[in-house]
Amino acid sequence: MSKKPNRTLIGIFVVGAVFLFVFGIIIFSSTKFFRKTQKYVLFFDGSVRGLNVGAPVTFRGVKLGSVKEISLVYDPETDFTFIPVIIETEASRIKNSPLRPDKASMQRLIDSGLRGRLETLSLITGQLAISLDFFPEKPARLRGLIKEYPEIPTIPSPLGELQKNIVDIPLKDISLNLQESVRSLNYALKESKDAVLYDLETTLREVKEAARAVRILAEYLEQHPEAILKGKQR
Secondary structure: OOOOOOHHHHHHHHHHHHHHHHHHHHHHOOOHHHOOEEEEEEEEOOOOOOOOOOOEEEEOOEEEEEEEEEOOEEEOOOOEEEEEEEEEEEHHHOOOOOOOOOHHHHHHHHHOOEEEEEEEOOOOOOOEEEEEEEOOOOOOOOOOOOOOOOEOOEOOOHHHHHHHHHHHOOHHHHHHHHHHHHHHHHHHHHHHHHHHHHHHHHHHHHHHHHHHHHHHHHHHHHHOOHHHHHHHHO
């Protein structure tokens, strides 16, 4: 005759299993389900090579969150391809956090100069991060291609601005002007050299003539010493 299962033991086992399950979520989920996070989108025009999912999002060196998604979006109106980057920030990392998803708060931050830009983490590996800061002097450009998340305007990175400035430098014109300057300098030096040589030759010729006259006078006086006496008597 089979023994009936003990319902009390089964109940204790089920309750214990549920407790362990909940405890495991709390311990091993890194409090993900309990963190208050917010996603934002940033659009970058240039290359984002070196920016990977999981890259840090910082504000003046303080980590606020990480990159969650990187994709491509084609805009048929401008016939241009943009790179939207979705970031996720943790409000708990900023006391009295101003990063709020409502339109009024975002617009106030944008008007104050909130911008995002790429930042180099390592020149050796080329890894990038996203840095948030206030740049009120930089105009805000909003793409508005993704409505799902609040958008943070972007500005070129310092390296990007340097590359753009290098590209904008009229190197060809500078090279032509430099070559013309070198030719002019060579011509001026040649003219100056010719003038100096002419003056030097003239001076040497006059010195030679003066030396010849002195030598002739010395020979004459040597042959006619009475001329010296006559000169003294006078």
